Each structure stands twice: as C-alpha cells, then as structure tokens.
Amino acid sequence: MASYKSADWNATKYMQFGDERTRPARELLAQISLTSPKRVIDLGCGPGNSTELLAAKYPDSRLTGLDSSPNMLEMARKVLPDVEFALTDLSTYTPNEEVDVFFSNAVFQWIPGEQRIPIIARLLESQPSGSIFAFQVPDNFMEPSHAAMRETAAEGPWAATLAAANPARESVPSPQVLYEALKPLCSHVNIWHTYYYHILENHRAIIDWVSSTGLRPFVESLPEDQKKGFLEDYLKRIEKSYMPLVDGRVMLTYPRLFAVLHRA
Numbered sequence: 592m593a594s595y596k597s598a599d600w601n602a603t604k605y606m607q608f609g610d611e612r613t614r615p616a617r618e619l620l621a622q623i624s625l626t627s628p629k630r631v632i633d634l635g636c637g638p639g640n641s642t643e644l645l646a647a648k649y650p651d652s653r654l655t656g657l658d659s660s661p662n663m664l665e666m667a668r669k670v671l672p673d674v675e676f677a678l679t680d681l682s683t684y685t686p687n688e689e690v691d692v693f694f695s696n697a698v699f700q701w702i703p704g705e706q707r708i709p710i711i712a713r714l715l716e717s718q719p720s721g722s723i724f725a726f727q728v729p730d731n732f733m734e735p736s737h738a739a740m741r742e743t744a745a746e747g748p749w750a751a752t753l754a755a756a757n758p759a760r761e762s763v764p765s766p767q768v769l770y771e772a773l774k775p776l777c778s779h780v781n782i783w784h785t786y787y788y789h790i791l792e793n794h795r796a797i798i799d800w801v802s803s804t805g806l807r808p809f810v811e812s813l814p815e816d817q818k819k820g821f822l823e824d825y826l827k828r829i830e831k832s833y834m835p836l837v838d839g840r841v842m843l844t845y846p847r848l849f850a851v852l853h854r855a
C-alpha cells in the first residue's frame with residue numbers, strides 16, 4: 592500500500608517542545624568520541640536544533656544540514672546563518688565526498704520502513720574507516736499516544752479515507768535487527784534505548800506534542816469537516832490512557848532508540 596506523502600512541516604509548532612526534542616540529540620552526540628572530524632552532515636536537520644549542537648561541538652568542521660522540508664530549512668537558516676543547509680531527500684541522497692560524521696536525530700522514523708536500513712548501509716559504505724554514523728529514532732509505535740491515533744483512524748466515519756491515505760508510520764527495527772544488518776560494515780556498534788518521561792500540563796498538551804509530528808499525517812489526510820471530530824475522538828482516548836498525576840499534570844512516556852556506528 593502507498594504510504595502517506597507529507598505536506599510541509601511547521602517548524603514553530605515543532606519547536607514548542609524544543610528542549611525535550613533536542614535532549615536526545617545532545618545525549619547521542621555525547622557518545623561520539625571523534626574530536627576533530629573534517630566533514631559533518633546533519634541528516635534531517637529540521638529547524639537546526641540538532642545542527643546547532645554539532646556546530647558547537649565541531650567549530651572547525653565543515654558542517655551541512657540536509658532536510659526535505661522548506662519550512663524547517665527556513666528556520667534553520669535563520670538560527671544558523673553561517674551554516675550551509677540544503678533541500679535534500681534522504682531516500683535518494685548520495686554523498687559525493689567522504690563524510691566523517693553522519694548525525695541524524697529523530698528522522699529515520701519518517702522514512703518508509705523498508706528503506707531505512709538500506710539508506711543507512713549505503714551512507715555507511717561511503718564513509719572512510721574510523722568515521723561515525725550516529726542516529727536516534729523514537730520507538731513509540733506501541734505507546735498509547737500512537738496506538739490511539741490508529742484506533743481513532745480505524746473506527747470513525749473517516750476510516751475509509753484514512754485507510755487509503757495510510758498515514759501511520761512503521762515501527763522502528765529492533766536493536767538485534769539493526770546490529771545484524773549493520774555490524775558487517777562496522778568495527779563497533781553502540782546501541783542503547785532510553786525512556787523519557789515528559790511531564791506535560793494536560794492531555795491537550797500531548798495532542799500539541801504529536802500534532803506537529805506523528806498525528807500530523809492523520810489530520811492532514813482528512814477533509815476539513817472531519818478534522819474536529821477526529822481530534823475530539825483522539826482526545827477522549829488520550830484522556831483514558833494517561834491518568835492525571837498528583838499535581839493534575841500527565842506523564843508522556845517516550846522511548847527512543849540510539850545507535851552510534853563506527854565504520855570499519
């Protein structure tokens with residue numbers, strides 16, 4: 592079945608939770624021991640939040656951010672006017688030079704499942720020995736926030752429209768599958784998994800969080816007159832799944848999978 596083709600992102604909405612979204616990039620970067628790479632590329636740089644960390648860690652490197660979203664790149668260029676950014680689709684991207692660090696925070700979950708490992712392997716193969724490919728992907732396919740999107744989609748008057756649009760992303764590969772596929776290209780593979788527990792003001796804040804990411808393809812696939820009903824149904828499911836905490840707020844559990852691949 593054809594997968595959902597995205598409309599453009601909204602960088603401002605995405606950065607409403609900028610600290611929380613950038614924290615895993617910081618933790619991924621901390622595991623890269625290369626001190627002075629010549630060439631660094633931020634794959635799926637978004638609004639430049641991950642690129643900013645790379646620029647600070649590697650001030651003497653040649654750094655480029657690549658992304659397929661004009662809106663994200665517009666913000667990235669404003670935030671980091673001295674960094675080079677380019678509109679690029681990772682599905683077809685082939686580097687024409689040796690890259691010492693490929694970095695990618697929260698991007699590969701947006702690429703169709705069957706393409707993810709082949710793209711990583713293709714880019715790794717192009718890298719020199721001793722270089723790094725580091726990435727992080729949310730592993731929240733089975734979390735209530737995402738299960739509720741699929742349930743809402745399947746049960747409302749919009750079910751046929753959404754079944755045809757196919758807006759749900761696929762789950763990320765297991766650490767074992769990643770290791771088996773990529774170890775042959777690597778001298779060392781460092782994989783870990785972290786659960787973040789984001790304390791948000793209320794259930795609507797969970798919707799705000801996902802509405803610029805995972806929920807966006809569902810809502811964008813609907814005709815205007817069905818969007819409100821869809822969001823109300825989704826909110827009811829979120830209210831049932833996330834019990835209010837002692838202070839009335841809610842806890843958004845957010846698992847993420849990390850990998851730092853050392854090219855053999």
Ligand SMILES: C[S@@+](CC[C@H](N)C(=O)[O-])C[C@H]1O[C@@H](n2cnc3c(N)ncnc32)[C@H](O)[C@@H]1O
Pocket residue numbers: 600612613616634635636637638639640641657658659660663679680681682695696697698701702804
């Ligand atoms: C969740 S944002 C991550 C942004 C940033 N790296 C961060 O650390 O927050 C995902 C980004 O991946 C980009 N993206 C998704 N699919 C892509 C593709 N096929 N090629 C290039 N960029 C892509 C999106 O446009 C978006 O900016």
